[in-house]
Amino acid sequence: MNGTKKDIRKLSQADLEAYFTTIGEKSFRAKQVYEWLWKKNAHQFDDMTNISKNLREQLGEFFQIQPVEVDLLQKSSDGTIKNAVKLHDGNVVESVLIPTESRTTACISSQVGCSLDCTFCATAQLKRMRNLTAAEIVDQVVIIDEESKRFYNKPLSNIVFMGMGEPLLNYNEVIMAIHKITLPEGLGMSPRRITLSTSGIPKMIEKLADENLRINLAVSLHSAREEVRNVIMPFSKKFPLTDLLESLQYWYETTKTRVTFEYIVWGGVNDKKEDVDALVRFCKKIPSKVNIIEYNSIDDPKYKQASPEALEMYINGLESNNIVVNVRRSRGKDIDAACGQLANKTTS
Numbered sequence: 569m570n571g572t573k574k575d576i577r578k579l580s581q582a583d584l585e586a587y588f589t590t591i592g593e594k595s596f597r598a599k600q601v602y603e604w605l606w607k608k609n610a611h612q613f614d615d616m617t618n619i620s621k622n623l624r625e626q627l628g629e630f631f632q633i634q635p636v637e638v639d640l641l642q643k644s645s646d647g648t649i650k651n652a653v654k655l656h657d658g659n660v661v662e663s664v665l666i667p668t669e670s671r672t673t674a675c676i677s678s679q680v681g682c683s684l685d686c687t688f689c690a691t692a693q694l695k696r697m698r699n700l701t702a703a704e705i706v707d708q709v710v711i712i713d714e715e716s717k718r719f720y721n722k723p724l725s726n727i728v729f730m731g732m733g734e735p736l737l738n739y740n741e742v743i744m745a746i747h748k749i750t751l752p753e754g755l756g757m758s759p760r761r762i763t764l765s766t767s768g769i770p771k772m773i774e775k776l777a778d779e780n781l782r783i784n785l786a787v788s789l790h791s792a793r794e795e796v797r798n799v800i801m802p803f804s805k806k807f808p809l810t811d812l813l814e815s816l817q818y819w820y821e822t823t824k825t826r827v828t829f830e831y832i833v834w835g836g837v838n839d840k841k842e843d844v845d846a847l848v849r850f851c852k853k854i855p856s857k858v859n860i861i862e863y864n865s866i867d868d869p870k871y872k873q874a875s876p877e878a879l880e881m882y883i884n885g886l887e888s889n890n891i892v893v894n895v896r897r898s899r900g901k902d903i904d905a906a907c908g909q910l911a912n913k914t915t916s
């Protein structure tokens with residue numbers, strides 16, 4: 569029976585209004601139910617106390633709410649928390665809470681697995697099973713907000729789409745989730761505190777720019793040399809760096825927010841002066857900053873963290889050209905919660 573009921577969180581507020589009108593109810597019920605679903609995160613119709621029992625039952629006959637649940641919570645020695653989040657169909661994704669002095673960040677997934685083939689990323693070794701729905705994305709945020717309050721006495725402050733999956737290849741649901749997270753009739757969080765991270769799909773970056781969402785954009789660049797990037801991120805053969813750059817220039821012109829490049833430096837892969845020079849040239853063409861992220865090993869002998877000297881060369885090269893560069897320390901490595909390590913290890 570459950571399988572035949574429609575997931576009510578697939579309906580927009582306008583859809584709900586239409587539904588209530590057809591069953592002879594006042595259309596303001598739509599707003600009430602919508603708020604229960606998206607602002608108050610109700611998991612069952614009986615939670616909706618300003619709706620009559622009769623109407624709640626009627627809703628329950630036609631619709632279902634399909635909340636996700638935390639299957640396993642792991643806490644790292646540095647305070648990072650990783651959730652294995654079980655979806656209604658048994659699939660599992662992972663999401664991570666990263667606490668610091670000044671903020672707590674939720675790192676959330678947008679797909680079960682990933683269809684891209686970045687050779688250094690554990691998630692790429694899982695096939696893409698399916699896209700998450702907007703509700704499944706928002707549920708991860710709600711769970712991490714609750715955990716942040718429970719464990720760290722403060723609400724979630726930032727959200728990064730840096731978990732499993734490529735958010736721009738689940739475009740519609742990701743955009744809908746961002747709306748639910750930011751709109752006042754949803755969670756009401758500031759879009760400025762959201763960062764969408766993409767491997768770099770130029771057409772979709774342009775489309776995202778046109779949405780006028782006021783979110784931040786990060787691009788996993790890892791090399792500004794076509795021949796190197798094509799090897800470490802084979803899908804990028806379809807998306808030349810010139811196209812990527814053009815899409816980012818469009819992003820900047822449209823949104824006036826600068827892009828962040830995520831960049832890992834590996835020994836013997838991209839640790840030479842010509843790699844630094846290529847990155848500097850690329851960054852000069854677009855207002856941007858660079859986050860150098862630590863490599864988290866996925867046990868592939870081709871990849872190892874570059875030497876401190878190579879990192880120095882990058883930092884000096886960028887800074888001497890007035891490009892802002894941060895070096896990011898990994899968090900949650902002991903529980904495989906760090907970037908690129910999300911691979912459902914505990915469930916396979």
Ligand code: SAH
Pocket residue numbers: 686688689690729730731732733734735765766767786787788830832861862863864865866907908909
């Ligand atoms: N598909 C999106 C979001 C998920 S990956 C993207 O590519 O941006 C989130 C970040 O983790 C990306 O910057 C990615 O390049 C990085 N990453 C992947 N594997 C990693 C690893 N083994 N160590 C460190 N970072 C990794």
